[in-house]
Every structure is written in C-alpha cells, then in structure tokens.
Amino acid sequence: xxxxxxxxxxxxxxxxxxxxxxxxxxxxxxxxxxxxxxxxxxxxxxxxxxxxxxxxxxxxxxxxxxxxxxxxxxxxxxxxxxxxxxxxxxxxxxxxxxxxxxxxxxxxxxxxxxxxxxxxxxxxxxxxxxxxxxxxxxxxxxxxxxxxxxxxxxxxxxxxxxxxxxxxxxxxxxxxxxxxxxxxxxxxxxxxxxxxxxxxxxxxxxxxxxxxxxxxxxxxxxxxxxxxxxxxxxxxxxxxxxxxxxxxxxxxxxxxxxxxxxxx
Ligand code: PEP
Ligand code: MN
Numbered sequence: 001x002x003x004x005x006x007x008x009x010x011x012x013x014x015x016x017x018x019x020x021x022x023x024x025x026x027x028x029x030x031x032x033x034x035x036x037x038x039x040x041x042x043x044x045x046x047x048x049x050x051x052x053x054x055x056x057x058x059x060x061x062x063x064x065x066x067x068x069x070x071x072x073x074x075x076x077x078x079x080x081x082x083x084x085x086x087x088x089x090x091x092x093x094x095x096x097x098x099x100x101x102x103x104x105x106x107x108x109x110x111x112x113x114x115x116x117x118x119x120x121x122x123x124x125x126x127x128x129x130x131x132x133x134x135x136x137x138x139x140x141x142x143x144x145x146x147x148x149x150x151x152x153x154x155x156x157x158x159x160x161x162x163x164x165x166x167x168x169x170x171x172x173x174x175x176x177x178x179x180x181x182x183x184x185x186x187x188x189x190x191x192x193x194x195x196x197x198x199x200x201x202x203x204x205x206x207x208x209x210x211x212x213x214x215x216x217x218x219x220x221x222x223x224x225x226x227x228x229x230x231x232x233x234x235x236x237x238x239x240x241x242x243x244x245x246x247x248x249x250x251x252x253x254x255x256x257x258x259x260x261x262x263x264x
Contacts, residue, residue: 001155002148002162007193013133013161015090015109018053020133020163021195025262026224028092028197029250030056032240033069034076037083042231043247044083050251051263054110055080055089056226060096061238062114069237077107084109092135092226098126105132115140115167115202118150128157135197135226137165140178144187151194163195164188165226166217168203177205177243180213185220195223201243207233210245211253218262227253 001007012021020026029047034040034057044055059076061069072079077093084091092110095101096117104111110133117123118139127134134154138147151162166185168178180203188196198217200210214225229250233241245253257263 001160002151002192002194004191004193009193011160011193011195013163013195015133018090020197021223024223025218025257026054026195026197027052027254027263028054028056028224028226029229031058031230032228032236032238032244033058033061033071034080034093035072035237037079039231040076040079040083041086043229044087044089046231046247046250047229048087048089050247051254051258052250053090055084055087055091056093056112056228057091058094058112058238060094060100062094062096062116063238068239074103077104081107095123095127096120098122101126101130105130109133110135112165113137118142118147121153124150124153125157128154128159130159131161132159133161133163134159135163135165137167137199138169138181138184140168140170142169144184144191147188148192151192163197163223164192165197165199166203167199168205176209178203180204180217182213182216182220185217185222189221196221197224197226198222199226201226201228201240201245205243207243207245207249210243211249211256214253215257215260218257218260
C-alpha cells in the first residue's frame, strides 16, 4: 500500500485546510518538549508569526536514560492543544505506546512515532485503527525497506494518512548527532507516494546546521520540515536545546525559504 506502483499519484493529506504532500511545503516548528503553558503559548505565537502551520512538542519523551526528564504527559497534551487552537496551528505530538493513542488523538492533529519506536509493531497496528494522520520517523538504523514496511503496518490497518520522516541515521561520524540522509528524500518519494518530511534538528543535533540542511532538504524535494525552536534553548528541559533554533533564526529561515519560492 505504501508503494508508488500501487498508488502512482502523490498522497496529499489535508488536515483542517492544511495540505501536506504534493507541491505543498509543510512547516512544523516548536520545542522538543512541552514544558509550561506560557512556554508553549509563546512558541506557538512565534511559529504562527513566522509562517509555520503546525506546532510540534512532546508530552511523552523517549529518553535514552531512565532518570532524564520524561515529559509532562497528558497535562502537556492539553497545554499544546490550547496553544494550537489559540494561534490557529495544527499540532503534532509523539505517542509511545498503544494505550495512549486514543488520548493523543483527542488532543493532537498529527501523531508522531519516534525513531526508537519505528518497529514497535503493536503501536503501529494500533495507529492503523485510527484516522488521525501519523508522522512516522525512520529508525536510526533502519533501511528504506524496513522503514516502508513499518509504514505498511499502519496503512494495512486502515489508516491511509501516513507521512515518512527522515531524521538522521547512525553512522561512524560523531561530530553530528546523526547523519541526515538526504538521499532518503528522493528515494522514498520514488518508491512511495507518501509525503516525506525532513527533520534537520535531530538529523544534525547542531543548531548551526539546521538552516543549511533545511534548505538542502527542500532542494532535494522534501514535502515538509519539522524543526525544533525554543525561546530559551539553553534552559530547555531536554538536551535538545543545542539543536533548537532561536525564534529569530526560525523566522529568518522561513523567510529565506519563501524567497526561494518554496513556502506554500
Ligand atoms: C523528537 O522529535 O523530539 C524526537 C525525540 O525525535 P526522534 O524520535 O527522531 O529522536
Ligand atoms: Mn527532540
């Protein structure tokens, strides 16, 4: 079902008037984690003012260590939904377990499957039973075939609204957090009709690389970008402050993309 052979035309997912896929460029911006009502409200205002359409933020965080901040949970979902509603943005948030899918659907417009859960087959099967669009992140060691098979689980369950997200893979390089695999964008688009979103934040792990790799992703044909942005990155509650843009950098990037004629 994910294959281009089965579905020759690009899939365009429409959510409350926002189109993702085809010729459209979707911009998702926001913090790694939802922290407080004030934080997410202010960031939502800035995402909207810069021209973004979708607010990102994690309420459930998949952390490498068990003692790290794990997200504020359902309370965070409500804070983000309120900020999105107030500022006229769609929302995207990560869901980590099948049990939380229904509640995340109540609060968010798009559900994110994180890189560590790309092959959490019970989660994928559950996501196949809902209609809420899913942004599926590529496992950091997954081949294109494994990635597309993970998408297939969701599609096979009856949810056609899946987008693929390249977020960097693990290589021998340590200067960057991950290696953003730009080839994934045209390859996945040739193999599949699903929208392909690039995540230059997790794909590099370094703030100064987010702008060039965003532009490179768009040049390679990405259907959207998901970018971390924070009003106070140095004091953010996850380690991802180092890769988060400052609000003015986020706004400048969108302006430059617009000048390239890419922002729809
Ligand atoms: C995130 O988007 O904050 C995140 C945890 O992403 P990934 O699953 O790609 O590491
Ligand atoms: Mn993050």
